[in-house]
Amino acid sequence: MVIVGDHESILIPQLDRARQSTGRLRGIRLFHTHIGSSPLSREDVMDMVFLRLDSIALLNIDEQGDPDKFQWAHLLPPNPKNDPYLIHEPVPWTHVDFDFAKTVDSLEKELDRSQASIETGSQSGRCLLISVGQAPRKVLENSLSELADLAETAGLQVAGTMIQRVARVNPRFIVGKGKLSELEVMALQHNASILVFDQELTPTQLRNIASITERKVIDRTQLILDIFAQHATSKGGRLQVEMAQLKYTLPRLVKQDRALSRLTGGIGGRGPGETKLELDRRKIRDRIKKIKDDLQNLRKHRQNTRSKRQQEDIPVVSLVGYTNAGKSTLLNTLTHSDILSEDKLFATLDPTSRRLRFPKDKEVILTDTVGFIKDLPKDLQEAFMATLEELSQAHVLVHVADSSHPDLEQQVQAVENILEQLGLQEKTIILALNKWDRLDDQTRTLVSNTYPMGIPISALRRNSLTDLVQSIENHLT
Structure with a gap:
């Protein structure tokens, strides 16, 4: 392929027919000229990187139009210095003695060898x-x-x-x-x-x-x-x-x-x-409107369910907190349930409710909700309002926090910010410091001083939940 440019640049066309695998070189070497003595430029090297070229070579042309210096560069496999590429020093064009095909073949083999040692356990990439x-x-x-x-x-x-x-x-x-x-x-x-x-x-x-x-x-x-x-x-x-x-x-x-x-x-x-991702804007807007109508009907259905609870005069306690703080585990332990609880972010998306009977023959509805996360996208907050509306009907919110997490303060603050955005900051909120058993004595003292009203618990251990249950009961009486 021969490309003719001008004295400033050349335009490299689409390379659709070249090798497409993002894990391999393109199978193309670019050889071009510079008028004058300028070396390989930053743009030259960027082209080599983004197009995954096997190599890029430069021949300088002197004032008489004769070939002068030759320079070339190629990418590098993983190396101790983390150098992304190697730019060879210019040499007189008559002294060029490189076997380009052999060099590229060796480079590909090194890349293959480094990638063969990579575990590809994830099918998604x-x-x-x-x-x-x-x-x-x-x-x-x-x-x-x-x-x-x-x-x-x-x-x-x-x-x-x-x-x-x-x-x-x-x-x-x-x-x-x-x-x-x-x-x-x-x-x-x-x-x-x-x-x-x-x-x-x-x-x-x-x-x-x-x-x-x-x-x-x-x-x-x-x-x-x-x-x-x-x-x-x-x-x-x-x-x-x-x-x-x-x-x-x-x-x-x-x-x-x-x-x-x-x-x-x-x-x-x-x-x-x-x-729907490749539909035009009009169809997407129509679909969004239809979904909003469906979600509105869902809200009405959930409102009816909440109304029945209110008629039965059963108080509602909702578990809130940062994602993966242990809310589902706590609900399972308190209610002897087996809803999904995994050591993963956002394992729970749909609200789950269970009845909980207190020692004094008092019943409550315990609700598990989607976990929060910092910088939760605004559209996602709006989309999940139907889920989060459950919180507006709760008599007590139990804020479950992972006390063993290194970013405990930031996570607690993120949850408090979202509750404020939802207008729930005035509700009764009990802070449950989960995973207390993972803390050493020094950290426990530090966390206790930071959150003196927090109640230490271990959601997996039922005998550690006595103080939390008592606090919930006290706030409902």
């Missing part, structure tokens, strides 16, 4: 996690750790992470082109086909990144939506997930091209809403 922001590095690291839990819950295998602190977030790509090139090489070296960003990407950022990388690009919101899509079991839950997916997709809907095809389907695009 391997991913890189990226966090970009102005917050202190420790904050970004903790947030990225939570993103890793989300990715694992979604069925992804984390191949690597990248954190970049910036004074100002890049409005076009969220990170600079240089960091994107590092990500691309890291993805190639670790056989990762998905880039997951901890921050919510704007439609522009999502399209721009997807247009220059062969990887699938998703953000934290898409990941959460995907988990909800996997776990929603009831009609209401499925409707809520679908509406949130459609609202997220609507501003990101563009003409069907290779970029969009990498934004839809699989992780971040599955579940009840995936068949």
